[in-house]
Amino acid sequence: MTVVTKLPYDKDYIDQFSKDKNEPEWMRNFRLQALEQAESLNMPEPDKTKIGRWNFSKFKHTATGEAVTALEDLPSELQDFFDADKKPENLLVQRNHSVAYASLSDDLKEKGVIFTDIFTALREHGDLVKKYYMQDAVSMDEHRLTALHAALMNGGAFVYVPKNVQVDVPLQAIFWQEDPEVSMFNHVLVVAEENSSLTYVENYLSHNDNEETVANVVAEVIAKENANIDFGGVDNFAAGTTAYNNRRGVAYRDGVIDWALGAMNDGNTVNENITHLIGDNSVSNAKTVSVGRGKQTQNFTAKIVNHGLDSDGYILQHGVMKEQASAIFNGIGKIEHGATRANAEQESRVLMLSEKARGDANPILLIDEDDVTAGHAASVGRVDPMQLYYLMSRGITEEEAERLIIHGFLAPVVNQLPIESVKQQLTQIIERKVY
Amino acid sequence: MAGSTLEIKNLHVTIEDKEILKGVDLTIKGGEFHAVMGPNGTGKSTLASAVMGHPKYEITEGSIHLDGEDVLEMEVDERARAGLFLAMQYPSEISGVTTSDFLRSAINAKREEGDEIPLMKFIKEMDSTLDALEIDKNMAQRYLNEGFSGGEKKRNEILQLMLLKPEIAILDEIDSGLDIDALKIVSKGINQMRSENFGCLIITHYQRLLNYIEPDYVHVMMQGRIVKSGGPELAQRLEAEGYEWIKEELGIEDETVGQNA
Numbered sequence: 001m002t003v004v005t006k007l008p009y010d011k012d013y014i015d016q017f018s019k020d021k022n023e024p025e026w027m028r029n030f031r032l033q034a035l036e037q038a039e040s041l042n043m044p045e046p047d048k049t050k051i052g053r054w055n056f057s058k059f060k061h062t063a064t065g066e067a068v069t070a071l072e073d074l075p076s077e078l079q080d081f082f083d084a085d086k087k088p089e090n091l092l093v094q095r096n097h098s099v100a101y102a103s104l105s106d107d108l109k110e111k112g113v114i115f116t117d118i119f120t121a122l123r124e125h126g127d128l129v130k131k132y133y134m135q136d137a138v139s140m141d142e143h144r145l146t147a148l149h150a151a152l153m154n155g156g157a158f159v160y161v162p163k164n165v166q167v168d169v170p171l172q173a174i175f176w177q178e179d180p181e182v183s184m185f186n187h188v189l190v191v192a193e194e195n196s197s198l199t200y201v202e203n204y205l206s207h208n209d210n211e212e213t214v215a216n217v218v219a220e221v222i223a224k225e226n227a228n229i230d231f232g233g234v235d236n237f238a239a240g241t242t243a244y245n246n247r248r249g250v251a252y253r254d255g256v257i258d259w260a261l262g263a264m265n266d267g268n269t270v271n272e273n274i275t276h277l278i279g280d281n282s283v284s285n286a287k288t289v290s291v292g293r294g295k296q297t298q299n300f301t302a303k304i305v306n307h308g309l310d311s312d313g314y315i316l317q318h319g320v321m322k323e324q325a326s327a328i329f330n331g332i333g334k335i336e337h338g339a340t341r342a343n344a345e346q347e348s349r350v351l352m353l354s355e356k357a358r359g360d361a362n363p364i365l366l367i368d369e370d371d372v373t374a375g376h377a378a379s380v381g382r383v384d385p386m387q388l389y390y391l392m393s394r395g396i397t398e399e400e401a402e403r404l405i406i407h408g409f410l411a412p413v414v415n416q417l418p419i420e421s422v423k424q425q426l427t428q429i430i431e432r433k434v435y
Numbered sequence: 436m437a438g439s440t441l442e443i444k445n446l447h448v449t450i451e452d453k454e455i456l457k458g459v460d461l462t463i464k465g466g467e468f469h470a471v472m473g474p475n476g477t478g479k480s481t482l483a484s485a486v487m488g489h490p491k492y493e494i495t496e497g498s499i500h501l502d503g504e505d506v507l508e509m510e511v512d513e514r515a516r517a518g519l520f521l522a523m524q525y526p527s528e529i530s531g532v533t534t535s536d537f538l539r540s541a542i543n544a545k546r547e548e549g550d551e552i553p554l555m556k557f558i559k560e561m562d563s564t565l566d567a568l569e570i571d572k573n574m575a576q577r578y579l580n581e582g583f584s585g586g587e588k589k590r591n592e593i594l595q596l597m598l599l600k601p602e603i604a605i606l607d608e609i610d611s612g613l614d615i616d617a618l619k620i621v622s623k624g625i626n627q628m629r630s631e632n633f634g635c636l637i638i639t640h641y642q643r644l645l646n647y648i649e650p651d652y653v654h655v656m657m658q659g660r661i662v663k664s665g666g667p668e669l670a671q672r673l674e675a676e677g678y679e680w681i682k683e684e685l686g687i688e689d690e691t692v693g694q695n696a
Contacts, residue, residue, distance in 0.1 A: 384527070385490050386490075386527050387527045387529055389488075389489060389490055389511055389527075390523065390526055390527040390529070391527075391529065391537070391541075392510070392511040392512040392515065393487050393488075393511050393512075393514075393515055393520075393521055393523075394515055394520075394537075394541035394544070394595060394599060395512055395515035395516045395541055395544035395545050395599070396512055396515075396540055396541055396544045397512050397544065398510070398512065400540065400544070401512075404529070404532050404536075404537065404540060405529060405532070407531065407532070408529055408530050408531025408532040408578070409530065409531055410531070411530070411531030411532075412531065415531075
């Protein structure tokens, strides 16, 4: 059964929206084409989760936000994301669909690094964006949500690191849905050219516990030959936001894409993280942790596809489920024919904190090549009573012991986030969600 | 006050409906070192776990008191805060929790809120104890017991003992898996704890450990009971002659639990 998702936004609206943003013509045409296709494409069907009744159509498409001249002028809820004594040099703050603050160090500018909002990128680096935008990672016509994303894209960032440039300090983006009803059709495009490296960290947040809206977010991450990308992300949309979050990577020869993702949304969420290891010897470590609470339903798919010889993929998914939250964790390691000596490892673990919480870990290995290694570990269970006993035998209360075990369980992502303040902020979110 | 007193009376313990301990009486006072010896399968570790409150062990009869307080009425963490400590034979691995963070939580658990140990003081104490036990400092930043070798786990248990400074400690087979050098180092650490305010129960089936930590009292366990008690000379005789003579003396054929004399 297909639920008709009637959109309040038509061709004329999108045409005008694109013109208002001074977008290149190819982009306007791409949007219109996507809108047309959206009508006939089906919704995605995440394994074992029915999303037919989720809200993907009720939202306000766009809203502006006030810019600030100094970081100190940002509201206090955003201050948590910065180290107080170490101001970020390279930062993009998007407030609704306006840039509230943007900075990039002169050093990086001189080296040709681009770190800007997506609309500026379309105007100033249109050809570069065109080369990668929904080309090699995510396709516009995969299903209705990708098409709608392409048609309605209303924010995001473009990160470009030229050949042989190493970016040693993290690039940080904060996407703040300040208006409780506004949608986030955010598109982040990260391209690292040959022999380059970078660290990028993004945060999403909103406060619409009651007002309904939609986040349809795509990140495309491209690591060229011998490029190295550390990608950190913390999603924290409030209960009213239905989220579709698609982060996808493509790594060429000797390329590395490491993901550290904190999936902390409070609303229904489809979270998809797929990496294609195209080149020989390419590597991806894809780690996601999440906490589910209330009545939210979530579906996580972490998938790494090994195409290249000696390519190496490792998936880790750890989820904590409480109250009546439910989540499916699909871990898929796929080794294509010809990917000799590829390695596909995965670990999915779910910790249940209440009787009514539901969690399911589905490890899947799809292997079309003989000379490979692969492995998986999956578990769904409660906090280990022997671990509790051990910690309590040192005087630690049961509550505190459980807290330590849960934070430890989620540490693989927390510890990997490269910005101390973002790490602390995720720890606070976990603390708030679990207790 | 000269230390605490742990008083175990007529203790009967079952696990999964099988009775393991069949009436153990033992009193440990501050300043005293007791050794409980005996072959495998005689109930020694059950005694240790039952005192600490292991969730799988059920006390069916008897009592445990610490300074007159009913230990069996206490939760595991309350027992620890009351002054009991168990160095475990198989400590759990806690992924994602560093040894250092865990130790600080454990130390602070005993202190009042607002009176937490200052960070610098904690680090200083931890570092000097790590040195005393010849443990690589990076253990503090490793996840608790995760990927530790058998010997590292034992040293970590003693590290905890020395930092938490309990009134009464039970060391369950702390010598197993330790080579002779490690055994000497660990023993030195335990001997440093000796004072009027510290009582210790050492569980082992080798006399070897007792060459380095001299007990004041030695007890032999068989069939879930203490069948013989004496001074350090008892341990030496066991080392020289084994357990057979006790079995003969008491008419025991099979010393393990589940058999009756």
